[in-house]
Amino acid sequence: xxxxxxxxxxxxxxxxxxxxxxxxxxxxxxxxxxxxxxxxxxxxxxxxxxxxxxxxxxxxxxxxxxxxxxxxxxxxxxxxxxxxxxxxxxxxxxxxxxxxxxxxxxxxxxxxxxxxxxxxxxxxxxxxxxxxxxxxxxxxxxxxxxxxxxxxxxxxxxxxxxxxxxxxxxxxxxxxxxxxxxxxxxxxxxxxxxxxxxxxxxxxxxxxxxxxxxxxxxxxxxxxxxxxxxxxxxxxxxxxxxxxxx
Amino acid sequence: xxxxxxxxxxxxxxxxxxxxxxxxxxxxxxxxxxxxxxxxxxxxxxxxxxxxxxxxxxxxxxxxxxxxxxxxxxxxxxxxxxxxxxxxxxxxxxxxxxxxxxxxxxxxxxxxxxxxxxxxxxxxxxxxxxxxxxxxxxxxxxxxxxxxxxxxxxxxxxxxxxxxxxxxxxxxxxxxxxxxxxxxxxxxxxxxxxxxxxxxxxxxxxxxxxxxxxxxxxxxxxxxxxxxxxxxxxxxxxxxxxxxxxxxxxxxxxxxxxxxxxxxxxxxxxxxxxxxxxxxxxxxxxxxxxxxxxxxxxxxxxxxxxxxxxxxxxxxxxxxxxxxxxxxxxxxxxxxxxxxxxxxxxxxxxxxxxxxxxxxxxxxxxxxxxxxxxxxxxxxxxxxxxxxxxxxxxxxxxxxxxxxxxxxxxxxxxx
Numbered sequence: 001x002x003x004x005x006x007x008x009x010x011x012x013x014x015x016x017x018x019x020x021x022x023x024x025x026x027x028x029x030x031x032x033x034x035x036x037x038x039x040x041x042x043x044x045x046x047x048x049x050x051x052x053x054x055x056x057x058x059x060x061x062x063x064x065x066x067x068x069x070x071x072x073x074x075x076x077x078x079x080x081x082x083x084x085x086x087x088x089x090x091x092x093x094x095x096x097x098x099x100x101x102x103x104x105x106x107x108x109x110x111x112x113x114x115x116x117x118x119x120x121x122x123x124x125x126x127x128x129x130x131x132x133x134x135x136x137x138x139x140x141x142x143x144x145x146x147x148x149x150x151x152x153x154x155x156x157x158x159x160x161x162x163x164x165x166x167x168x169x170x171x172x173x174x175x176x177x178x179x180x181x182x183x184x185x186x187x188x189x190x191x192x193x194x195x196x197x198x199x200x201x202x203x204x205x206x207x208x209x210x211x212x213x214x215x216x217x218x219x220x221x222x223x224x225x226x227x228x229x230x231x232x233x234x235x236x237x238x239x240x241x242x243x244x245x246x
Numbered sequence: 247x248x249x250x251x252x253x254x255x256x257x258x259x260x261x262x263x264x265x266x267x268x269x270x271x272x273x274x275x276x277x278x279x280x281x282x283x284x285x286x287x288x289x290x291x292x293x294x295x296x297x298x299x300x301x302x303x304x305x306x307x308x309x310x311x312x313x314x315x316x317x318x319x320x321x322x323x324x325x326x327x328x329x330x331x332x333x334x335x336x337x338x339x340x341x342x343x344x345x346x347x348x349x350x351x352x353x354x355x356x357x358x359x360x361x362x363x364x365x366x367x368x369x370x371x372x373x374x375x376x377x378x379x380x381x382x383x384x385x386x387x388x389x390x391x392x393x394x395x396x397x398x399x400x401x402x403x404x405x406x407x408x409x410x411x412x413x414x415x416x417x418x419x420x421x422x423x424x425x426x427x428x429x430x431x432x433x434x435x436x437x438x439x440x441x442x443x444x445x446x447x448x449x450x451x452x453x454x455x456x457x458x459x460x461x462x463x464x465x466x467x468x469x470x471x472x473x474x475x476x477x478x479x480x481x482x483x484x485x486x487x488x489x490x491x492x493x494x495x496x497x498x499x500x501x502x503x504x505x506x507x508x509x510x511x512x513x514x515x516x517x518x519x520x521x522x523x524x525x526x527x528x529x530x531x532x533x534x535x536x537x538x539x540x541x542x543x544x545x546x547x548x549x550x551x552x553x554x555x556x557x558x559x560x561x562x563x564x565x566x567x568x569x570x571x572x573x574x575x576x577x578x579x580x581x582x583x584x585x586x587x588x589x590x591x592x593x594x595x596x597x598x599x600x601x602x603x604x605x606x607x608x609x610x611x612x613x614x615x616x617x618x619x620x621x622x623x624x625x626x627x628x629x630x631x632x633x634x635x636x637x638x639x640x641x642x643x644x645x646x647x648x649x650x651x652x653x654x655x656x657x658x659x660x661x
Contacts, residue, residue: 197397
């Protein structure tokens, strides 16, 4: 029997959802364990026995010196590193809080010092080179399953190249932007969530970040302006998950 | 001398503890929340109210719906919006799904390995596969409810001020009624298992909960009368932790499953109430480790209550009507029982519907002082008596009993 690949999950500062979502694979998690041995995953196991990882999943933003040290550790000891979830790929909501770290600490903790050595939250990809980036707040759990199976089989995982609108159309949902005038970022957001928000009859909030390439944020901006949303509202919406300049 | 323990495992988020030893005796214990600060209250300032519940959901994945609902309740109170019984029941159903998902994760995947002596549930599954499967079945059912009410297993956006984006169908509610009854057997077995745990940690002297079982208008405590949080709870910053620490009239206190049972036993469903009575003698001692037994009894409560709610909604027929929300200046507080205890969202909203003030206090921050007191007690008893491995194991178990949600705890602010 072939040796199993060593898999690590490293959690930096985040909501815990991207690590949790792996556990939500349920029986598919046991299918993954046919190919992988988990040697580091502190939410799920008290064992920590790795010094080299074939695949490392890193979730969260770098928000403290502790996070930065852990990220470097993960990068230095893994062959294939995946930035998992929008915090790791784009910074997500916590990186959109404006102001310097000192100012923010003062406002929140009432203290001008920084004894815990906090940093302004930034995505993993700003600090290290990654081998694959899978966004989503949270990412679709079947996507991470597929990516890990692909890697185990020696196939480079496929990047999606279409916006949320494609999945919305495939599901035959009514367009909430055109029909209801709701602020929907579906036309410019990286697909892969199966249009979860539009399934609820609500607008896409852009949690998977901008789809690079042919999308047209300027046109989305104009559509939202025509619907009566003010500049401040639109800009904040664009910037929330991915520091997205209209 | 300061003994720095490694980061806790099998808890949500990143935290560790320091034991301060002087002359061979434990003098102090510090619970260090090392998860980076996330500044959620700053994030919501100036935002339009409509987008806020979706942003607040991101505070925590395990209890995102509790954050969405607490946020929606705070916003609705600020605007003076009253929703229908149907909307209230559906929100409660969502919170029940979250309770099932969160308690099942905690009890079966994080605590049960301690009971059987394994480092994790995956390795435990080789000998206790049936038990792990039962836990996953309960967890998956909780998540299906979260998806139905919240719109997604994690970070859904379906819960909105005034109602929902999408309402469940008759068939979906029938499934909930059927499945909740079928799973009840598993939850009753969990109560037997966790009743075998021994007492450890500190005995809590004060308990705090919301006045309803899963949410309320105010807080209640072991003393008489209901109150708003700022009347009796103070927060303070610590130099060694990103989480602030709260005290009830200057004392450590306890929020969570055990406090809920002790303060609100009369609201329980029939089987849950019977199980509570059966284990009452243990539970009233207030040892924090009995929180795990209380969580198991709550699994029974949640399944019975989910069935009751589904039946009630089916009998009345789903209308699926949202209540109109009229923007006006106001102030509102949302109180919800997240699976691990009281959660508070407090907002001031301006006349344009934008957030002007925001304060969020999470259960892990409320329990922080109680956690330290419990670690101190265990460290004092075991230091010098047990080897370091056994000491660390017991301290981890003690923290785990609170089911802490460290990610939630790191952005506690007053502006």
